[in-house]
Amino acid sequence: MCHRIVPVQMDELQMALDLYATTGHAHIPKDNPVPKDVYPGAKLATIVKEPKGGLTAQELVWGFASTQPKRQGRIFNTRLETALSQLRDGYGMWVDPITRGRCLVPVRAFYESWTEPGSPAPGEKVAVRFASETHRIFLLAAVMRNGEVSIVTCSPNADVGPVHSRMPLVLGPGESSIWLGPGFPKLADRSQIHLSAETILPPQKG
Secondary structure, X not given: OOOOEEEOOHHHHHHHHHHHHHHOOOOOOOOOOOOOOEXXXXXXXXXXXXXXXXXXXXEEEEOEEOOOOOOOOEEOEEEHHHXXXXXXXXXXXXXXXXXXXXXXEEEEEEEEEOOOOOOOOOOOOOEEEEEEOOOOOEEEEEEEEOOEXXXXXXXXXXXXXXXXXXXXXXXXXXXXXXXXXXXXXXXXXXXXXXXXXXXXXXXXXX
């Protein structure tokens, strides 16, 4: 369950998209200060596909506000399997977001709390910080509705599996257009994505 990430700031994303529009290459300077970790309820810089096909930056609240009176908090993750099942059935809360609201959340890293056997500190909540082995900034698949965004999760790959039973749907080079296009269901397999576990530390809000 992804509930802590190292985001990209809105001004960084806008600069990267402006560069992409003129040069075909997005870039965020290495010396930019790294933002603090954020949690559901924070605003996330998000890449949204425009009706005419272009990409734009929007700042969306992380987590869908619950429409169920008895459910507290925000729905900040979307299980890909559930969304695809509802899409096939034509019914459920994820049908519209997965159909019309697919978007991208650029991050520097994400955390997963260690829930699988073999935790280095049994009985203690420990988080592992995952980052891309090859890129300082990488993209997470997400869905949006009404100014809110939820990060899509899938079965873990070999890097995340020993730590947690789920992982964000991390996109590799060239896969952002697939996620935003009609062939997105084939991205469920993340076995070819390679991540590094940079640090292990207790989750802290700050």
